[in-house]
Amino acid sequence: MKNSIAERVGDFLKGYPPFNMLSYKTLLRIATEVTITYLEKGDTLFKKNDACHDNFYIVRDGAINLYYSHDDVKNIMNIHDTGDVFGLRPLITKEPYKLTATANEESIVYAIPITVFQSATDKSNKIQKYLITAFASNAFDSYTAEETGRIFVDYLPNTSQEIVNFQTANYTKSPITCSVESSLKEAAKKMSDHKIGCIVVIDDAKKPVGIITNSDIKNKIATGLFPIETSVTNIMTSPVMTSKKGLTIADGQLQMIKHSIGHLCITKDGTVNSKLIGVLTHHDVLVTLGNNPTVILKEIKRAKRTKKLRAARLKGSVLLRSYIEQNIPISHITNVISQINDAVTIRAIELALKKMPTAPPVPFSWLALGSQGRNEQLLFTDQDNALVFEDVPENQYAETQSYFLGLSKLVTITLNKIGFEHCKADMMANNPEWCKSLTEWKTQFKNWILKPDEKAVLLSSIFFDYNHVYGNKELVKDLTDTIYTTLEKTDLFYKFLGRDAIKSPSPLGFFRQFLVEQNGDKKELFNIKSRALMPLIDAARILILIKRIRDVNNTSERFEKLAELEPNNKELYQSCSYAFKALSKFKTKQGLLHDNSGKLIDLETLTKEEKLKLRRCFKPIQAIQEILKIRFDLKNFI
Amino acid sequence: MILKWFHKKKKEYPDFWVDYIDHFKTPNKNPIEATRFIAFDTETTGFDKKKDRILSIGAVSFIGKSIQVNHSLELYLEQEVFNPETVKIHGLMRKGSLEKVTELEAIKLFLAYIKNAILIAHHANFDKVMVNEMLLRHGLGKLKNKFIDTGHLFNKSKHIIYRESLKTHYTLDDLCKELNVPKVDRHTANGDALITAIIFLKILSRLDIQKKLQWKYLLNEEII
Numbered sequence: 108m109k110n111s112i113a114e115r116v117g118d119f120l121k122g123y124p125p126f127n128m129l130s131y132k133t134l135l136r137i138a139t140e141v142t143i144t145y146l147e148k149g150d151t152l153f154k155k156n157d158a159c160h161d162n163f164y165i166v167r168d169g170a171i172n173l174y175y176s177h178d179d180v181k182n183i184m185n186i187h188d189t190g191d192v193f194g195l196r197p198l199i200t201k202e203p204y205k206l207t208a209t210a211n212e213e214s215i216v217y218a219i220p221i222t223v224f225q226s227a228t229d230k231s232n233k234i235q236k237y238l239i240t241a242f243a244s245n246a247f248d249s250y251t252a253e254e255t256g257r258i259f260v261d262y263l264p265n266t267s268q269e270i271v272n273f274q275t276a277n278y279t280k281s282p283i284t285c286s287v288e289s290s291l292k293e294a295a296k297k298m299s300d301h302k303i304g305c306i307v308v309i310d311d312a313k314k315p316v317g318i319i320t321n322s323d324i325k326n327k328i329a330t331g332l333f334p335i336e337t338s339v340t341n342i343m344t345s346p347v348m349t350s351k352k353g354l355t356i357a358d359g360q361l362q363m364i365k366h367s368i369g370h371l372c373i374t375k376d377g378t379v380n381s382k383l384i385g386v387l388t389h390h391d392v393l394v395t396l397g398n399n400p401t402v403i404l405k406e407i408k409r410a411k412r413t414k415k416l417r418a419a420r421l422k423g424s425v426l427l428r429s430y431i432e433q434n435i436p437i438s439h440i441t442n443v444i445s446q447i448n449d450a451v452t453i454r455a456i457e458l459a460l461k462k463m464p465t466a467p468p469v470p471f472s473w474l475a476l477g478s479q480g481r482n483e484q485l486l487f488t489d490q491d492n493a494l495v496f497e498d499v500p501e502n503q504y505a506e507t508q509s510y511f512l513g514l515s516k517l518v519t520i521t522l523n524k525i526g527f528e529h530c531k532a533d534m535m536a537n538n539p540e541w542c543k544s545l546t547e548w549k550t551q552f553k554n555w556i557l558k559p560d561e562k563a564v565l566l567s568s569i570f571f572d573y574n575h576v577y578g579n580k581e582l583v584k585d586l587t588d589t590i591y592t593t594l595e596k597t598d599l600f601y602k603f604l605g606r607d608a609i610k611s612p613s614p615l616g617f618f619r620q621f622l623v624e625q626n627g628d629k630k631e632l633f634n635i636k637s638r639a640l641m642p643l644i645d646a647a648r649i650l651i652l653i654k655r656i657r658d659v660n661n662t663s664e665r666f667e668k669l670a671e672l673e674p675n676n677k678e679l680y681q682s683c684s685y686a687f688k689a690l691s692k693f694k695t696k697q698g699l700l701h702d703n704s705g706k707l708i709d710l711e712t713l714t715k716e717e718k719l720k721l722r723r724c725f726k727p728i729q730a731i732q733e734i735l736k737i738r739f740d741l742k743n744f745i
Numbered sequence: 746m747i748l749k750w751f752h753k754k755k756k757e758y759p760d761f762w763v764d765y766i767d768h769f770k771t772p773n774k775n776p777i778e779a780t781r782f783i784a785f786d787t788e789t790t791g792f793d794k795k796k797d798r799i800l801s802i803g804a805v806s807f808i809g810k811s812i813q814v815n816h817s818l819e820l821y822l823e824q825e826v827f828n829p830e831t832v833k834i835h836g837l838m839r840k841g842s843l844e845k846v847t848e849l850e851a852i853k854l855f856l857a858y859i860k861n862a863i864l865i866a867h868h869a870n871f872d873k874v875m876v877n878e879m880l881l882r883h884g885l886g887k888l889k890n891k892f893i894d895t896g897h898l899f900n901k902s903k904h905i906i907y908r909e910s911l912k913t914h915y916t917l918d919d920l921c922k923e924l925n926v927p928k929v930d931r932h933t934a935n936g937d938a939l940i941t942a943i944i945f946l947k948i949l950s951r952l953d954i955q956k957k958l959q960w961k962y963l964l965n966e967e968i969i
Contacts, residue, residue: 109819109821109843109844110814110815110817110819110935111803111819111930111933111935111936112805112814112817112819112930112935112936112939113814113815113817115929115930115936115939116814138814139814139815140814140815141813141814142811142812142813142814143811143812143813143814143939144810144811144812145810145811145812145943145946145947145950146810147950147953150810168927213925213947215943218811
């Protein structure tokens with residue numbers, strides 16, 4: 108029978124991954140079984156420790172918060188809006204939910220029954236992988252992978268590129284084994300000799316019958332449950348999980364998550380009834396998964412020519428595109444891309460140093476400014492950089508400066524060839540103004556801070572976000588110290604910075620419509636950089652400067668730090684951080700789409716959902732600008 | 746003797762009607778969140794209860810706040826009465842390509858679907874009258890279900906102070922606008938039924954905040 112509602116549900120689903128990978132017929136089959144749930148603001152869909160539902164969810168309207176509570180503090184992991192899938196845990200494991208999902212505003216979600224979805228998609232690899240990624244990006248990134256600094260864990264389910272990760276898993280061949288007749292003591296000795304954490308117990312035909320890990324020994328022997336001379340068969344976990352060789356990393360990982368195990372035995376025919384040929388450990392999975400960015404970084408470090416560097420950086424762009432496609436959190440992406448950009452810069456400097464006739468006369472430090480300094484560069488953008496060298500006697504100054512100018516010239520040319528455009532304002536280290544000794548730099552910053560004017564504020568907004576990339580760190584530290592001491596002496600400078608931060612009005616105009624560029628041939632275009640990103644960047648900078656927080660350069664991290672420092676404004680700062688991430692992602696997507704920096708957006712091309720998303724991000728901009736106005740008493744200063 | 750007469754009278758009704766009536770033998774004691782509701786809408790050839798006919802019935806059922814897509818009903822009826830004027834609203838042509846059922850078949854399917862659920866419709870009175878007329882034509886009784894009119898309920902959910910200044914007549918489009926419900930598939934019976942369901946849920950949660958969510962309050966309205 109005709110079901111118009113199912114058709115409409117299908118029409119909606121087909122616009123979003125992973126459903127856009129399905130045929131309409133399959134989609135309709137799934138859509139027919141969907142449950143439409145209405146949630147009032149604050150309604151809970153599922154709670155932490157609730158048993159898994161038989162469904163996963165996609166947001167139809169509104170927004171859903173996923174958070175975990177720790178000591179009564181709500182930590183929002185993610186806010187999902189229209190088209191985002193969430194609640195994917197039951198697809199992978201039967202464990203209870205780890206996060207709580209509540210409606211951030213009035214929302215409608217579609218619940219997709221898992222059994223129907225899986226049988227309709229026939230467990231398609233591509234789709235499974237998309238969902239694992241979506242799941243992983245929620246479940247791990249924010250508070251495991253990122254916090255432990257393991258930023259290279261990579262859950263790539265690639266939809267369009269070939270580079271990847273569905274390579275076969277690199278398992279350990281010729282694993283260490285013991286026979287069923289062994290005593291535990293013998294097995295443990297073997298493990299200790301080989302410095303390994305697990306041993307496979309095999310029978311006479313070399314079939315795996317069980318596995319013993321360190322924790323088995325800890326739990327069953329050390330606790331006195333069994334004597335140390337006991338047979339291995341009393342201790343081992345049996346039967347073992349097995350697989351054929353040639354399984355992909357993603358499959359291996361999936362099986363481990365599914366069965367909550369850390370080891371997978373690889374046998375000849377993939378069952379327990381054939382010869383053991385290897386073991387795939389969780390560690391192997393992680394190492395292989397980490398491959399992509401790591402390989403690129405290695406390539407960069409070994410590159411001997413600009414061409415090689417360019418190729419490696421281009422791979423970074425491919426990686427970026429696939430990350431964006433898979434909805435990997437933007438903070439994770441910026442981390443990876445920043446690492447790559449920094450590595451490229453470092454390598455360019457190293458290559459330039461080799462070309463110089465002599466070694467540098469004194470220690471120096473290379474600074475990245477602007478977006479690279481804030482670790483926010485995603486696409487190729489302009490290069491903004493500067494160089495500071497150790498003080499030299501006056502009579503050697505000109506000679507020393509000219510050496511470093513020569514070096515900088517080589518570096519900037521190389522970077523340009525790699526794809527980083529020359530800075531239009533010439534803010535590069537090969538400009539004598541931005542290639543100075545430490546003392547000269549200190550004087551420069553003192554002037555900017557103590558005698559602020561329009562130009563000084565413009566420049567300091569770029570220079571204050573510097574980040575050490577190469578060379579002597581002490582020089583940079585010394586410079587930063589001076590800047591902070593000087594800042595103590597003035598309030599006026601903050602007013603100037605504050606005024607600068609609120610000079611572009613929030614894009615949420617009086618009629619709640621977009622303010623688009625009024626003049627020039629870019630009339631219909633919305634400048635997402637100057638209208639939306641810069642106000643957030645500027646606000647974060649001034650607020651963090653006044654708190655004297657050093658070494659937090661990234662805008663979203665600055666807001667998160669501020670949320671920590673000012674609990675009463677926590678919510679606003681967190682939404683600023685979120686808005687910044689969402690807007691950067693938006694800009695990156697647009698950039699990838701049009702092959703440019705993405706900063707000018709043609710509103711005509713946006714879907715209604717995208718406009719809504721943008722608008723949601725604009726609200727905190729308005730709020731933060733109000734805070735700046737009050738805090739720095741800017742009402743009469745403008 | 747009386748018993749015999751009663752027995753005979755009952756026999757005259759077809760089985761599907763008896764089955765339908767059976768659902769009302771035990772009154773609903775469930776709390777609101779565990780009660781089955783059905784939002785429905787009819788597309789008709791016009792507004793005259795005697796002359797005009799139902800062209801399609803769309804309905805969605807829900808318990809709590811979840812609407813299951815595969816538990817919806819969508820019926821297109823074969824009709825002799827035809828009014829070209831209304832085609833431009835509902836888009837249902839006399840000999841369209843849709844699979845159609847006879848009026849009697851539609852009644853059977855509809856009654857088996859609604860059972861004793863509480864029926865929700867926008868301007869419920871009209872839909873109720875149209876369905877009852879259809880039942881009458883086939884020698885059946887009136888619908889036994891309780892009805893809720895979303896237009897009326899919305900009005901009640903507003904504070905008494907504002908109620909006076911409000912319109913007394915809300916169209917479905919007005920409510921979509923007021924309650925921020927996306928208008929998808931407006932003017933198909935099923936689309937309107939889904940919109941009505943969502944509007945109902947939204948009003949319910951408003952009443953819940955006002956602590957007015959009780960049976961007495963919901964059902965206390967006059968519908969002929």
